[in-house]
Amino acid sequence: DTEVTQTPKHLVMGMTNKKSLKCEQHMGHRAMYWYKQKAKKPPELMFVYSYEKLSINESVPSRFSPECPNSSLLNLHLHALQPEDSALYLCASSQVFTSGNTIYFGEGSWLTVV
Amino acid sequence: GENVEQHPSTLSVQEGDSAVIKCTYSDSASNYFPWYKQELGKRPQLIIDIRSNVGEKKDQRIAVTLNKTAKHFSLHITETQPEDSAVYFCAANRDTDKLIFGTGTRLQVFP
Numbered sequence: 001d002t003e004v005t006q007t008p009k010h011l012v013m014g015m016t017n018k019k020s021l022k023c024e025q026h027m028g029h030r031a032m033y034w035y036k037q038k039a040k041k042p043p044e045l046m047f048v049y050s051y052e053k054l055s056i057n058e059s060v061p062s063r064f065s066p067e068c069p070n071s072s073l074l075n076l077h078l079h080a081l082q083p084e085d086s087a088l089y090l091c092a093s094s095q096v097f098t099s100g101n102t103i104y105f106g107e108g109s110w111l112t113v114v
Numbered sequence: 115g116e117n118v119e120q121h122p123s124t125l126s127v128q129e130g131d132s133a134v135i136k137c138t139y140s141d142s143a144s145n146y147f148p149w150y151k152q153e154l155g156k157r158p159q160l161i162i163d164i165r166s167n168v169g170e171k172k173d174q175r176i177a178v179t180l181n182k183t184a185k186h187f188s189l190h191i192t193e194t195q196p197e198d199s200a201v202y203f204c205a206a207n208r209d210t211d212k213l214i215f216g217t218g219t220r221l222q223v224f225p
Binding site for chain 1: 146
């Protein structure tokens with residue numbers, strides 16, 4: 001099973017709303033990632049969790065708040081977003097956070113901020 | 115930090131022809147080079163990868179070559195098929211550092 005499952009697949013939210021994106025993997029991976037992808041651009045790393053601890057925060061605005069409740073779950077809490085935050089948000093996981101470990105992506109959550 | 119350049123940005127080929135996509139990286143310590151394929155509206159999926167101790171790797175119609183001296187690596191697709199049409203991203207990283215993606219190549223295979 002090489003599945004990374006993300007919910008919801010589509011989300012439309014207002015600039016004053018609070019919502020969350022959810023991600024789950026059952027591959028026993030100990031590294032989990034959030035990426036943001038705009039149209040016609042490569043995925044852009046936001047956060048890395050390694051062994052449930054935040055390892056990398058790529059200077060992401062505080063309106064994005066990650067959470068890793070356990071080794072299988074990763075959430076991204078959204079609050080007071082801007083229209084320019086509209087994008088595809090990809091969750092990913094790998095065995096561990098070291099070079100050479102395949103990163104498996106989920107199908108993504110399409111976010112539209114209105 | 116690492117920087118990965120990818121060319122061309124778009125590539126159109128006739129079905130059955132070969133396609134080559136090239137990437138150049140800046141960090142000589144990079145030691146892992148995956149290639150991802152992303153179909154429209156889908157997730158990026160790993161299609162092949164290569165480590166710095168190997169010069170070439172093949173998997174059926176797909177091959178990747180690595181030139182460490184020149185710091186570039188290439189994806190070769192032979193006998194292209196319409197289902198190969200997608201955006202391809204190269205990437206590079208080194209130990210316990212983030213994966214850096216190239217800017218992507220949109221490959222179109224015409225029947």
